[in-house]
Amino acid sequence: AGCRLDPGALEMAAARVGARLAGAELLIVPKFGRQEAVGRGFRAVIAQAVADGLPVLLHVPPEQRDAFAGFCDGMGERVDPAELAGWCLARTTGES
Numbered sequence: 001a002g003c004r005l006d007p008g009a010l011e012m013a014a015a016r017v018g019a020r021l022a023g024a025e026l027l028i029v030p031k032f033g034r035q036e037a038v039g040r041g042f043r044a045v046i047a048q049a050v051a052d053g054l055p056v057l058l059h060v061p062p063e064q065r066d067a068f069a070g071f072c073d074g075m076g077e078r079v080d081p082a083e084l085a086g087w088c089l090a091r092t093t094g095e096s
Contacts, residue, residue, distance in 0.1 A: 005034075010041050018045040021054065025092040029058040037067035050075065055091035057084075 021027065027049040035041030049056050057079070060068045068076065079087045089095055 007035060007040065010035055014042045014045050017042070018048060021045070021049060021052065024049075024054060026088060027054055027056045029056065031059040031061060032064050032068045032071070033061065034064065036071075037064045043071070047071075055088075057088065 017027075027046070029042050029046060032043075032046070033041065036043040036046070046056055046058070060076075
């Protein structure tokens with residue numbers, strides 16, 4: 001067993017986040033999960049953020065890595081957890 005996802009609630013959350021992206025410096029999404037892998041969930045929000053030049057930070061579980069690779073078309077990069085703060089700082093302020 002695992003958690004039971006409410007796809008409707010996820011879509012509503014994604015719509016709310018998408019509506020508030022203007023002015024953001026960084027989008028953090030907990031993960032690129034099953035819903036995103038099949039084109040739902042936060043997938044459109046992630047795509048819009050990237051199209052707008054907004055850096056996106058998210059976790060990609062091993063089960064979704066192939067779907068993510070197809071989605072990001074080589075634009076993704078792996079970030080060492082020890083370097084996470086520096087990665088975020090560099091993308092939001094240009095500093096490292």
